[in-house]
Amino acid sequence: MPRSIEAQLADLRARSLLRKLREIDSPQQPEIEIGGKQIVNFSSNDYLGFANAPFLREAAKAAIDDFGVGSGASRLVCGTLAPHVALERKLAEFKRSEAALSFSSGYATAIGTICALVSREDIIILDKLAHASLIDGAKLSGATIRVFPHNHVGKLESHLRWAKSNAPDARVLVATESVFSMDGDRAPLKEIVEIKKRYGALLLLDEAHAVGVIGENGRGLADKRGVTADVDIQMGTLSKALGVSGGYVCGSKTLIDLLVNRARSFIYSTAPPPAIAATALTALKFLMSTKGENQRMSLWKNVKQLFAEMPESLAPNPPLQSAIVPVILAEEQTALAAAQWLLEKGFLVPAIRYPTVAKGTARLRITISAAHTPEQISTLCDALRKLPARTHDE
Ligand SMILES: *Cc1c(COP(=O)(O)O)cnc(C)c1O
Secondary structure, three states, X not given: OOOOHHHHHHHHHHOOOOOOOOOOOOOXXXXXXXXXXXXXEOOOOOOOOOOOOHHHHHHHHHHHHHXXXXXXXXXXXXXXXXXXXXHHHHHHHHOOOOEEEEEOOHHHHHHHHHHHHOOOOOEEEEEOOOOHHHHHHHHHHOOEEEEEOOOOHHHHHHHHHHHXXXXXXXXXXXXXXXXXXXXXXXXXXXXXXXXXXXXXXXXXXXXXXXOOOOOHHHOOHHHHHOOHHXXXXXXXEOOOOOOOOOEEEEEOHHHHHHHHHHOHHHHOOEOOOHHHHHHHHHHHHHHOOHHHHHHHHHHHHHHHHHHHHOOHHHOOOOOOOOOEEEEEEEOHHHHHHHHHHHHHOOEEOOEEOOOOOOOOOEEEEEEOOOOOOHHHHXXXXXHHHOOOHHHOOO
């Protein structure tokens, strides 16, 4: 007899892997309301506090007055409105690329872009910890998938060598992240660029958690390392530090022309609302200003405070890589119990479990925002110091 949906859910529950939605009754910000209680939020990706920033609320309202709420059609039909074009022009300038294309989400960006670039006769090489959107894009593309251990440049090179000798005519795409979403660490980008050039492969770099956080004006790790020109596909999202919604690719004019013609998640989906594009553009312009750079500095001040005050035994090593700070607790139940204990103390810090992370590496994932106050960070560190022993003995 086929397994029932109830049995499937019961199985997830038995393994501490069942997930539930949590309703937030306030805007997205450091202090949120859950079930009538005020909770300090250390779980969003709103690194610069843009999601509910007054200047962006105003920009969104003005854009709705100018362009309405819906885009009416897909981009290629009649859904390309002036704000989409203005946003893409600014994204290209921000990423120092020839051209850019925006999508309705980072997820849609990843699957559309990867499937446009590689197919059955090609090869895609992924970091073991690559985001689900990159993995799903790789699977959907039908290309041969090779995975290298996290940040292991030697294994990446052996996959490239294998590709060169076994499929000399295949297009080879290396896809990785600059800041890893669940570990907060960085890719050895200079080495990766050096190797991919040597083998003539293409590189897709997902900067979802680096933009707004790393590099001058938050341009990301490629810019910080001075390798932008060698990153063929610069991918990112407008939904994290930029505080709005959507995803994008920056690269050569040729690449963008191909995506307009071949990225199915771009072609067969209604264009994002023009007001969303206009609001993301305002966020981007702010990030590129002196005030934006100051906001990014405030984020780093907060990250440094967290590392200075959190228990050393819980801090990741190396420190200060990004605004994501994982506290690895190993067992699913341990991570869940710790998150529940923190919630009772007034802090929202999510437990991240399989399949988002590997079995045996369940964790708390603390994310820091420029909008957190020093007091909020200090009280979180106090609570972390008092985490019941069984929750961090593993
Ligand atoms: C969040 C995320 C995405 C998806 O972006 P959305 O805009 O949320 O769809 C893609 N890649 C990485 C690494 C991410 O963390």
